[in-house]
Structure formats: C-alpha cells, structure tokens
Amino acid sequence: MDPADGTPAAADSGDPGALRERALDTLVRARARTTLLTSCVEGPDLTGQVSPLMSPLVWDLAHIGNQEEQWLLRAVGGQEAIRPEIDSLYDAFEHPRAERPRLPLLSPAEARGYAADVRGRALDVLEGAAFHGTRLTEAGFAFGMIAQHEQQHDETMLITHQLRKGPQALTAPDPEPVPWFTGPAEVLVPGGPFTMGTSTEPWALDNERPAHRREVAPFFLDTTPVTNGAYRAFMDDGGYDDPRWWTREGWEHIRRHSITAPLFWRRDGGQWLRRRFGVTEVVPADEPVLHVCWYEADAYARWAGRRLPTEAEWEKAARHDPAGDRTARYPWGDADPGPEHANLGQRHLRPAPAGSYPAGESPLGVRQLIGDVWEWTSSDFAPYPGFKAFPYKEYSEVFFGPEYKVLRGGSFAVDAVACRGTFRNWDYPIRRQIFSGFRTARSAEAA
Structure with missing residues (x-):
C-alpha cells in the first residue's frame, strides 16, 4: 500500500511472471469477445452502419488491430509499421462515426487477417517484454491499456448489436x-x-x-x-x-x-x-x-x-x-x-x-x-x-x-x-x- 494513495495496488503489479500471465489472459479474453461480436453476423450487418452514432462493426475490428499495432508493436516493440497507409482510416478523431462507412475500409477478411497478424506479433512482444524502464512499460501498462481499449470497443460493438434490426444474433x-x-x-x-x-x-x-x-x-x-x-x-x-x-x-x-x-x-x-x-x-x-x-x-x-x-x-x-x-x-x-x-x-x-x-x-x-x-x-x-x-x-x-x-x-x-x-x-x-x-x-x- 502506498501511504500517499491509501489504496492497495493490484497484487501482481511487481511480479513479472504474474504480470505477463495477466496481460496474456486479458488480451486473449478480449480477442475472444471481439471474434464473437464480429463473427455472429455477416454482410451488411458487418460492413454497414446501423446508426450514425455507431461505426460499422468491421471498422471497429480493424481499429482494434491498428491501435494494438501502434502501441504494442511500434511503441513498445520498436517494430516497423505493418500497414502505415491505414493509420488515418482508423483514426477515431480524424473521421467521425457518421463518415466511416464511406471510407475505403478493409474488407471483413482483410480486417480479420490484419488483426490476427498484429496479435501474433504482439504476443511475441509480450513474451520478451521488460515491465520497467518507461511509464509505458511499467507494470505492463501498455498491454493493460490495449486490453481495456479492445474491451471498450467490444462494449461499443455490443451497443451496435442492440441497435441492429433483425433476428437475434447473440445469446x-x-x-x-x-x-x-x-x-x-x-x-x-x-x-x-x-x-x-x-x-x-x-x-x-x-x-x-x-x-x-x-x-x-x-x-x-x-x-x-x-x-x-x-x-x-x-x-x-x-x-x-x-x-x-x-x-x-x-x-x-x-x-x-x-x-x-x-x-x-x-x-x-x-x-x-x-x-x-x-x-x-x-x-x-x-x-x-x-x-x-x-x-x-x-x-x-x-x-x-x-x-x-x-x-x-x-x-x-x-x-x-x-x-x-x-x-x-x-x-x-x-x-x-x-x-x-x-x-x-x-x-x-x-x-x-x-x-x-x-x-x-x-x-x-x-x-x-x-x-x-x-x-x-x-x-x-x-x-x-x-x-x-x-x-x-x-x-x-x-x-x-x-x-x-x-x-x-x-x-x-x-x-x-x-x-x-x-x-x-x-x-x-x-x-x-x-x-x-x-x-x-x-x-x-x-x-
């Protein structure tokens, strides 16, 4: 417990092995949910927009992969960009949600392949990560940030499913x-x-x-x-x-x-x-x-x-x-x-x-x-x-x-x-x- 804070930190915050395991578990759990939310529908339900308040599900999928690439592969892993030309397409601040269906987005197959490629490389980065040295790597923060980001988009995609008209796709x-x-x-x-x-x-x-x-x-x-x-x-x-x-x-x-x-x-x-x-x-x-x-x-x-x-x-x-x-x-x-x-x-x-x-x-x-x-x-x-x-x-x-x-x-x-x-x-x-x-x-x- 930090007396300046008064609240206990997570029990695994100083154990590299436990941190690695926690990061892996949260990343895998998030990706399983993303896969469920983007595989239970196809066609316009995946690529179209159910409301101007929400992105097409396929945009969320590629955006998740792009954020993971930028922070885990480039910022933490020091790797070259895989597809730098799509960074602007999946920049949430550059393109409002209502405009995203009109962008030249990756197809569902391309988005799935890209997100899977990034995830494989990210797990390699996690395997060799040192959980110290910078604020980004301290206690595995970058991995926790990306897991939280993906889960937040999963919640957004679940909202999209609630707004979607049509038969039940989730149970x-x-x-x-x-x-x-x-x-x-x-x-x-x-x-x-x-x-x-x-x-x-x-x-x-x-x-x-x-x-x-x-x-x-x-x-x-x-x-x-x-x-x-x-x-x-x-x-x-x-x-x-x-x-x-x-x-x-x-x-x-x-x-x-x-x-x-x-x-x-x-x-x-x-x-x-x-x-x-x-x-x-x-x-x-x-x-x-x-x-x-x-x-x-x-x-x-x-x-x-x-x-x-x-x-x-x-x-x-x-x-x-x-x-x-x-x-x-x-x-x-x-x-x-x-x-x-x-x-x-x-x-x-x-x-x-x-x-x-x-x-x-x-x-x-x-x-x-x-x-x-x-x-x-x-x-x-x-x-x-x-x-x-x-x-x-x-x-x-x-x-x-x-x-x-x-x-x-x-x-x-x-x-x-x-x-x-x-x-x-x-x-x-x-x-x-x-x-x-x-x-x-x-x-x-x-x-």
Missing part, C-alpha cells in the same frame, strides 16, 4: 433469479474525507489519477439502482409531460425528439415491452432501468424528491470502508471481480435483478455499484488536481468540460479489466443507446 444465459429485494431503500454514507482516484493501480488510466483527498458531506444513497418498476411510476405519474422535473435543456430535448419512455420501450395495451438484442419481451419490473439519458435520470430524481449523486459521492460509497478509514479497490474489498461479485463481461445480456450479488455489496450495504448498468452522476467530466495526460491527450483531456457527464460503475457489457472503483466513463447527457441507468441520493444533515 447468453440470464442472471440467476433472486427474491424481490426487501432490504432498506437507502443507506447513510457518513461525511468526511476519503481518498479519491489512484496513484498505485498499475493499469489505471490517466483520468483516474492522481489519488487525492476529497471531502464529502453525509448523504443517503439508494441501496440498488432505480428499477424499471420504480421508473414506471414516474412515467405513470406524467413525468414526461411535466416540465417541473426537467432542466430547460432536458425539456427541450425530450419534446423535440418526442421521448416518452426509455429507449427500446413501446407500449402494448396495458403493458410495456422492450426490444433486447433482437428479442421482444415484457419489461421486467425488478431489473435496473436501462437506456435512459442523463436528462431522464435527473428528471426522475427530481420527481422523487432526490438528486443524482456527485461523482465523489458515488466513489466514496463504492470504495470507502469506515472501519479504519480505509479505501478499497472495489465495494467488496481489494480482490478482482468474480462472478459472485458483479454482472460483468457480457456473461449475461441484461442487468441482474435489483438486490443481486450480496457478496459484492459495500461495507455500508450498497449493492450493484459495479456492473449491471452504468450509473449517471451529476458531475461534469473534469480532471483531478495534478492531472497529467498519458500516453496521449486524446484519451481524456480533450473531453474535459461541461458538455460531458460522468458515469460510474460499469455495466453487464463491461469487462472486469475496464471496470474499477476508480474507473470513469463520460458521455453527452442526451445519450441513451449506451447501457446506462442510475441511482439517486439525498443530502443528510451533518451529525
């Missing part, structure tokens, strides 16, 4: 059913300082750094994410028709786009149905609500007489253990996530019922802070004190500002390598295609 078992949660609706999170962010987590990205002390006033937080059933009560009470609950921008947005329910929902007589990966089903009341934008989450919270938690409040609830003023890596402690802790990694294609995973709850009794649904917070995406961009400004720095709201905790579509108690996600407040939900908070009087 997965449902989460284990649990009794309807009857625990307390909220818990008190004590006020006081805690350590936010990290300086010791070896694969943490730049926006998670550095660790710093943050003061948080006492507040109450929902024990579980807001459910479909609870959100239905907001809808049934005319929530989408009452400007009292909406910010000015939010009210203008939902009226302009005729939004009256979460994305993918539709009314059928007296019930609500949703489309989920090609299957139409009754909206389950006990699942966390999904596919709502920040404006919808904020409006629900106002209607309920509550508010969205700040990012600092969310992280304190997820990492702070009042016993000994300790800050942990995850709500349940320092151990890496297991299937008993959280719904992660596309193991299921839906959130688990509210109240699931008691083994993953925080010391204060908050559940499902990790996995299931990304949780909107009230905070704008901003750098921590002492932030330094690494290894390139375009990962985080160019996004800092009030245009983006922070989401925390991951979803069922997020792999464990890209989901920590310190991990930060961000998006525009209008976004609904992402696997986003929320929980609410309220302030408490100081003791």
